[in-house]
Amino acid sequence: MEEQQQVYLEENRKLMELLVKGQTETAAKLAPSAALPKFSEYDLATELLTDYMNRYYTFVAAHSIPEERKANVFLINQSPALYKQISNMAGQLETPKLINEVTMEEIDNFLKEQYDPPRFLVRERYKFWSTMKRKPGETIHELANRIRQEATTCDFSNIDDPLDEAMRTRFVCSVNNEAVLKALFKVKETELSFKRAIEIATETEDAAKIAKETVYGEQQKVNKVQPDHRTKTPTGTSNYKEARQTTFNCYRCNKTTHTAKECPYRSATCNFCQKLGHLRVACRKRKATTNKRPIAQKSTPKQQLKTIRRIHMEQLQKSIEIEEQIIEMELDTGACDNFITEEVWCKLEKPVLSTTTTNYESASKHPIEVIGQCQLNAKTVKGNPIALNFVVSRVPNLNLIGRGAIKLLGISIDNLLSQQTTTTCKLVDQETADKSLQQSCEQLCNEFPDLFNNDLGCLKDYELEIKFKADAKPVFYKPRPVPFAIQDKLNLAYETGIQRGIWKPVQFN
Template sequence: MSPPLSTSGFDDAAAIPPNFLEFYDTKSKFKRWVQRLEGAFSLYNISPSKKNAYFLHYIGAELYDTLCDLVSPCKPESKTYDANVAALTNYLDPVPLEIAEYFAFHHRHQQEGETVKEYMAVLRRMAAGCNFGSFLETALRNQLVCGLSSQKIKDRLLETRDLKLQTAFDIAVGMEVSHIEGEKTKDVNALRMNMKKQWPTMNNSQSKNNHVQDSHSKICYRCGGDHSANKCTWINASCNYCHKIGHIKKACLKLKNNQKVNFVDTEDPEKDVVQYVSESETVYLVNNCLIDSNRDNDSSKFWVSVNFSNVKLRLELDTGSAVSVIGKDDYIKHLSEHTLLKTNVKLRTYSNHYLHVLGVIIVTASVGTEKRENLKLYVVEGARLPLLGREWIRAFTWANFRDCLASVHSIETGIVPLSLQSLLDKHSKLFQEEGLGEIK
């Protein structure tokens, strides 16, 4: 900044302070800088004869060179203050074309992130070059309503009769502030809800982990009971499976390893398996499938011999059962090499009793001459009658089941004809060859 002019020998009561900024700031207009300079002249009582000298000093070296070029061959000092201001004003702030300013004004809309107050200030600045005259307030009102980004605020303003500029501005600002505050409230409430959801989950997880740790610390490896192994009454017992001293068959690790079953000792039956099958939760109807002592001699049942990879089992053919089912005991005894997978399928008997489904195994099975892979066999709790349901029936051709049933029920092939013949003999008049039969 150039040093302020010395006021010695001047008649002015005071000089413009040295902190008055010289031009040129590209962010402000030259006209407005001149207005500030005029204010300083008035504040410090600068006489008209000294205005030109102060002006030439505070415009700075770069703008002074420009002014010299504009008034050449004359010197700026030989010109009046008003002449020099007019020369620089026409150069730096030329009068715009009115139609161009009018076009820009009517295409100015509220931008993203721009508040209503900021938008209104821009419209007033742009309207200055449009020469609206007495139509200024109406033009500003119209462009404010048309250019707002919020359709909700627009609709509110369009419903107002005899809408004035100030009224439109106040309504728009009020609705904007209300919307912003409402969004802040939503964010705060959402944050609180997330915190409420996270804390119980964390607390439940910690509590559950502590419970599992406590329960494991009390489980006796000798019998599986809820006490210390040192205090177990079976400390000197002999295992009926591995014949080692110090535990019973129920807690035998060798037995569990040989079974290869993914069971865990927990009270929650839904956690008895550790893997999952991709199935939606479905409820299937099955027969009660309870085991009785004479199941193999029950002539009312249809048995099918099914070959698995290394074992042959007899399953009851049950068209009333949607899926094939096997009990836990048979699974452990014959099919424990198959990994037990978790399933969301639920099984319900016709008596509306839900079976405890432990999981499902994926097997390869043969019926007659046909072999099928990736068949689902559902494992249920306890000693249950193995069922061959409709899911498997569809997988095989019916001819194989017919052959299997004929061989299994061969003893009945002689009984059925005899019963039929006795019926025909008893009612021979009904089945006579000629005419219609009759029965009394």
């Protein structure tokens, strides 16, 4: 050990003498390899290539590594995967080389081509000005460091015309057209001025418009019907489907300029019914008293309907006591309101009707003509009295109880269904049936058979852009363990998906 220490001290003394004389290359050749510290391998996920190469060149300069050894020192400090990639690159050069014969310049060019491709300055500056926001919990210094990091890819120091650059960047951030942005990002920064950006955007939008008109024809103008902003149209489907159009009037003063919560007459007293909270003009009791004559509502003429099949289904019938008279009513869980015919209304001694603001139509889109609505007293299953609202209609046999009244009356649908007979479906005579739809479908299937096969297809001339969050980072996961019993089935599924174009095999994760 003492002899080895003496040899080591003698070598260090010779190295110091050579360094003093300026003979750095000779000193590096005589330096023992064990004295050279290890340099970290390149990790794409944590560091940019330019920063890593700058650190490496600082490392080789600090340790006086000669030019011919820089490539070897770089290779022994890299991962096996990167070492293999550089080896493959060396074998694919115009003049194939062994990996130990590759120069540092060739390694640098290869890494820049693979891990540091040329950036589009227009796109980088667009990202810098449009997506840079402070993250939750981020300090001022962290935000400043992130801004400095993002600014390194924008090359702001080489801007020749700051005014034109500012207008061009503002235009790119405000254009809000995906096709225009794609066209602008493809142009080099030196060739894209503010004027040129406007020309490209105009040409792109005009070309898209002309192409659309060429394929689909010129668009025809249609007059727009502007509905009242205070109306809404809820829909429901049943044997008798209602299409409601209810105007939101303030029920306190009957005005449409505000809601009931904002009405200044919330504490006013009605002069007719002497109740608090509304005016005489909006009093419902006064309207029910004054509207004694039934008002016929306008309706559009019924359309002729072609019947292909007639389905016979027994109705759910229930005898209901209304105004001390037994009325046979149909139960419809799809209807919102209750209906009685004009004949039943006359039988009940014509109660006072009020105007209804709802337009009703059947499931076949035919309007239901109504003459008004009234409130009648009915009895529940247990014999308790209850007031229900009924719509009087001129449609024959339209005596119907809706789902709300079914619940209030306490009627059990399950008991009625258990007593109902089996539903039958009768086919109409083939001579009267309309076969035009069937013939059109067969003609369509024969003309475009590829649209109805079981294979997967692709949309043509369509691009899907997936946007991630600005702070999203890719995460590496190892392959999931697969039980041995299903490995064959999984491999078969992989092969099937590759053949059908669903999956694409890759070499690296």
